[in-house]
Amino acid sequence: MKPILLSGIKPTARVHIGNYFGAMKRFVEMQSEFQNFNFIADYHALNQMLATPQEIKQLTLELTAAYLAVGLDPKKTILFRQSDVPEVTELNWIFNSLITPSYLQSAHAYKDAVAKKKDVNMGLFCYPVLMAADILMYDSNVVPVGKDQQQHVEIACDLAKKFNHVYKKEVFKLPKAVIWEGESLPGFDGEKMSKSKGNVIELFEAEESIKKKVMSIKTDSKGVQDKKDPEADLIFAYHKLFSAQMIDELRSRYENGGIGYKESKDILFANMMAYLKPMRDKYFKLIKDEKYLNKVLADGGKRARKVAEAKMTAVRKVIGVR
Numbered sequence: 001m002k003p004i005l006l007s008g009i010k011p012t013a014r015v016h017i018g019n020y021f022g023a024m025k026r027f028v029e030m031q032s033e034f035q036n037f038n039f040i041a042d043y044h045a046l047n048q049m050l051a052t053p054q055e056i057k058q059l060t061l062e063l064t065a066a067y068l069a070v071g072l073d074p075k076k077t078i079l080f081r082q083s084d085v086p087e088v089t090e091l092n093w094i095f096n097s098l099i100t101p102s103y104l105q106s107a108h109a110y111k112d113a114v115a116k117k118k119d120v121n122m123g124l125f126c127y128p129v130l131m132a133a134d135i136l137m138y139d140s141n142v143v144p145v146g147k148d149q150q151q152h153v154e155i156a157c158d159l160a161k162k163f164n165h166v167y168k169k170e171v172f173k174l175p176k177a178v179i180w181e182g183e184s185l186p187g188f189d190g191e192k193m194s195k196s197k198g199n200v201i202e203l204f205e206a207e208e209s210i211k212k213k214v215m216s217i218k219t220d221s222k223g224v225q226d227k228k229d230p231e232a233d234l235i236f237a238y239h240k241l242f243s244a245q246m247i248d249e250l251r252s253r254y255e256n257g258g259i260g261y262k263e264s265k266d267i268l269f270a271n272m273m274a275y276l277k278p279m280r281d282k283y284f285k286l287i288k289d290e291k292y293l294n295k296v297l298a299d300g301g302k303r304a305r306k307v308a309e310a311k312m313t314a315v316r317k318v319i320g321v322r
């Protein structure tokens with residue numbers, strides 16, 4: 001049995017190159033060694049009250065195509081919709097009875113929303129409980145998350161312990177949060193690339209729009225002949241990802257002088273498009289084939305649900321409803 005890796009993504013935004021290097025690429029690399037469960041967290045999208053039905057539906061298809069285009073293999077990875085496993089919301093209900101409002105009041109997603117005076121619904125307040133159900137349902141061993149989600153995995157751990165303790169049976173395994181945030185990719189403005197900051201380069205956005213963003217990467221005002229510290233330049237940070245084949249040459253041109261930021265950006269744009277081409281070609285083909293995407297999700301959903309049904313049979317028995 002391979003260790004289980006689980007990750008959810010909300011269908012509320014398109015994926016960007018930070019998501020790719022920080023998460024998606026690693027899922028692809030790990031899918032042989034781990035049993036990956038990658039799901040589209042569509043019920044989680046409801047806690048953002050602005051998510052419209054059209055958006056949820058469209059972004060679910062786009063994320064599915066994106067995962068496949070970057071190389072997730074549906075024969076290896078279980079790629080599915082959260083809502084195709086209704087046992088998760090059943091488990092959510094059971095967990096609700098093991099947790100107190102005061103405990104959830106300390107969860108930061110809720111605290112942040114209150115601090116920002118956002119509209120908060122019960123979905124947002126209870127969101128860590130639904131996430132715990134996602135995580136614990138499949139006996140996940142590894143849950144790779146950004147720092148902002150670490151607390152939620154800890155809450156899942158607490159709930160697993162609480163359940164096992166109250167019902168005196170080891171029904172749930174304790175998951176481990178793995179923080180992948182080490183090499184956070186900056187956006188074209190120099191801050192961490194993040195959809196909330198509006199500084200993302202999407203994997204599948206129009207070429208013209210990517211070009212504009214690359215050309216707008218912030219730099220200092222050094223001239224072509226000036227010596228430059230590659231480690232202090234944002235363009236160079238991207239070269240490390242997209243220009244690996246010529247990185248030594250670029251480094252030396254930076255250090256010795258002789259490359260201007262305009263040329264560096266032109267090289268970056270060309271290398272970026274070349275790097276992304278295979279996945280972009282695949283994506284634009286897949287996104288037209290809604291039937292295939294829905295089939296992949298349906299197959300994944302069946303596989304995930306089988307695991308969930310077995311878990312819930314045990315849970316129902318232990319709590320006495322069967």
Ligand code: AMP
Nearest residue numbers: 018019022023145146180184185192193
């Ligand atoms: P988010 O889009 O914030 O929900 O992020 C989903 C996952 O993508 C995170 O858990 C990170 O692993 C990864 N990620 C997001 N933004 C970045 C970034 N700027 N650099 C590196 N990884 C990122």
Ligand code: TRP
Nearest residue numbers: 006007008009010041044131134
């Ligand atoms: N809450 C996560 C996010 O906003 C998405 C998510 C839902 C998730 N359930 C999960 C992530 C379970 C990991 C495991 O990014």
